[in-house]
Amino acid sequence: MPPVLVVGSVAYDSVQTPYGTVEEVLGGSATYFSVAASFFTKVCLVACVGRDFRRQDLQVLERHNVDLEGLEIVEGHTFRWRGKYGHDLNDAQTLDTQLNVFANFSPKIPHRYREISHIFLANIDPLIQRKVLAQVKQPVLIACDTMNYWIEGHFESLLETLKRVNILIVNDAETRQLAQEPNLVRAARRILDWGPKALVVKRGEFGALMFQKDAAGHGLSIFGAPAFPLESIFDPTGAGDSFAGGFMGYLAGLGRTDTQAIRQAIIFGTVIASFNVEQFSLERLKNLTFTEIGMRYRQLREMTSFEDIADGAGL
Amino acid sequence: MPPVLVVGSVAYDSVQTPYGTVEEVLGGSATYFSVAASFFTKVCLVACVGRDFRRQDLQVLERHNVDLEGLEIVEGHTFRWRGKYGHDLNDAQTLDTQLNVFANFSPKIPHRYREISHIFLANIDPLIQRKVLAQVKQPVLIACDTMNYWIEGHFESLLETLKRVNILIVNDAETRQLAQEPNLVRAARRILDWGPKALVVKRGEFGALMFQKDAAGHGLSIFGAPAFPLESIFDPTGAGDSFAGGFMGYLAGLGRTDTQAIRQAIIFGTVIASFNVEQFSLERLKNLTFTEIGMRYRQLREMTSFEDIADGAGL
Numbered sequence: 366m367p368p369v370l371v372v373g374s375v376a377y378d379s380v381q382t383p384y385g386t387v388e389e390v391l392g393g394s395a396t397y398f399s400v401a402a403s404f405f406t407k408v409c410l411v412a413c414v415g416r417d418f419r420r421q422d423l424q425v426l427e428r429h430n431v432d433l434e435g436l437e438i439v440e441g442h443t444f445r446w447r448g449k450y451g452h453d454l455n456d457a458q459t460l461d462t463q464l465n466v467f468a469n470f471s472p473k474i475p476h477r478y479r480e481i482s483h484i485f486l487a488n489i490d491p492l493i494q495r496k497v498l499a500q501v502k503q504p505v506l507i508a509c510d511t512m513n514y515w516i517e518g519h520f521e522s523l524l525e526t527l528k529r530v531n532i533l534i535v536n537d538a539e540t541r542q543l544a545q546e547p548n549l550v551r552a553a554r555r556i557l558d559w560g561p562k563a564l565v566v567k568r569g570e571f572g573a574l575m576f577q578k579d580a581a582g583h584g585l586s587i588f589g590a591p592a593f594p595l596e597s598i599f600d601p602t603g604a605g606d607s608f609a610g611g612f613m614g615y616l617a618g619l620g621r622t623d624t625q626a627i628r629q630a631i632i633f634g635t636v637i638a639s640f641n642v643e644q645f646s647l648e649r650l651k652n653l654t655f656t657e658i659g660m661r662y663r664q665l666r667e668m669t670s671f672e673d674i675a676d677g678a679g680l
Numbered sequence: 681m682p683p684v685l686v687v688g689s690v691a692y693d694s695v696q697t698p699y700g701t702v703e704e705v706l707g708g709s710a711t712y713f714s715v716a717a718s719f720f721t722k723v724c725l726v727a728c729v730g731r732d733f734r735r736q737d738l739q740v741l742e743r744h745n746v747d748l749e750g751l752e753i754v755e756g757h758t759f760r761w762r763g764k765y766g767h768d769l770n771d772a773q774t775l776d777t778q779l780n781v782f783a784n785f786s787p788k789i790p791h792r793y794r795e796i797s798h799i800f801l802a803n804i805d806p807l808i809q810r811k812v813l814a815q816v817k818q819p820v821l822i823a824c825d826t827m828n829y830w831i832e833g834h835f836e837s838l839l840e841t842l843k844r845v846n847i848l849i850v851n852d853a854e855t856r857q858l859a860q861e862p863n864l865v866r867a868a869r870r871i872l873d874w875g876p877k878a879l880v881v882k883r884g885e886f887g888a889l890m891f892q893k894d895a896a897g898h899g900l901s902i903f904g905a906p907a908f909p910l911e912s913i914f915d916p917t918g919a920g921d922s923f924a925g926g927f928m929g930y931l932a933g934l935g936r937t938d939t940q941a942i943r944q945a946i947i948f949g950t951v952i953a954s955f956n957v958e959q960f961s962l963e964r965l966k967n968l969t970f971t972e973i974g975m976r977y978r979q980l981r982e983m984t985s986f987e988d989i990a991d992g993a994g995l
Contacts, residue, residue, distance in 0.1 A: 453862070532995070549885075554911075563995060571887075572886075572904070587983050588983060588986070589887070589906030589984055590906075590986075591887070591904030591905075594864065594889070594902050595865065596863060596865045596866050596869075622995040624989065625986065625987070625989050627995065668902050669984050669986075670943075671905075671940065671946070671947055672940070672944070672981065673940075674940050680846055680878060680892075
């Protein structure tokens, strides 16, 4: 099964939501991505942590069969993030960020990883994203994330990275900000002109949209998926990265890039993210089973069908 | 083809959006509903206007085969609404409301209309909604809308109406406010305990969700549909009412209430609403064709499928 390579952060998070508070729990974009993707394929992780990184947290990754040769353990402290969510749970308020050892992160891709075909560049400096790409030999599918900080301060560098990326995975606000265009469809069209073959827009409780140029290159092919409706959302931290992990893990494992595969990958990303937000940190993903994933996938299929369906309750 | 009965407002709107301004154009919940529903079935309209109501606006309704026996023309001025939309186009800011003849509206259902099986109670006083229901003889499907004003000030009366309603069609914020519950799934569960067999939640650019109790009455059956992605939205006025019109018109015309029919009705509602917002007032609906409706319906089917699909562009 073709593995997926992820480069991003491994962190300790302190998070406050209306449902509780946790201190210094395992987090980071690459961590959420890795555990999410591990349900579908082998994951090779490139990141760095400090000497304070806990043995038990390494074991979380090991138990999910994540290859840790690329995880550098260096002198200093692990990246810390402190954030808070209000009642609507849509926007995190960052209270404190301590980059620590992540400030000097310069990813070195182990030789064994350089042939990997599926690559996810989590939300890091676009220059570092390109440094990763300079080290891989036969990429087939490169996806990346970014955020307002890079869009505002490193726009030209980000454009350079986008030229080399196949799939950009960002949220609603980032899409509009990147394209400087309030209409999402027009924003998507502009971004697809910059390089990516597909744009995946994460919209939290409103689901996800994917835009691709159609076969002729004129029109847009659009896919819309609802979020999995949940009665209790505990902590949205990591939703976007676990979505990306489910998405890329499925595509790498399957080894296909046709439209059907990519759409199903969005559904699997949606499913994994829906589980992730049910508990703090990686608590829910740690205990997630294939049966549960399959059940929500089928529920989403049922939830979006309006032709040739068996009748349910009716009115 | 079984007709649909609608009771609501016929108004003159003055609207300002980032794309332009119109003064005293045809509007009102029952107007948008009627023209939208007219693509699927015969519509019988109950409303009142003043002597200032223009002949050309009556003709818009007549050309869409709307039965106007229930449209009272009384001494005084037609209902006026003045509103404004900002750049995100999601929330209307009401600048002025003049109820005029609508202030004393007490709907009298013509005898010919009293056998109609499909009824839509647009956003009016819940007491008046019940007065309508007292005059109909064999309702099969009753749907209604409401708004924050009635939820805040006439809550008990609204609950009385909901006991007699089969489908409640409201927006996201109204759902949460009505149930006093920020989580949408839990809010839906609560509202379905009050009487309606189905709750349709309109979410603007994020599409629609429908909640029904499942056959066993324990769980929820949920349907999620994206909005039709548009590159230019001109004026959101009437989106909700044209959605309801497409939805109820399709169900009345089809004469079915099974789950598949209701889900398809949501798609047709979505389609009609997507056309409506492309121009001011009813300008777009006036010129809408069955071919265009069918095309967007099929596009939405294509846009939401992720199994057994023909391959498009891929990556």
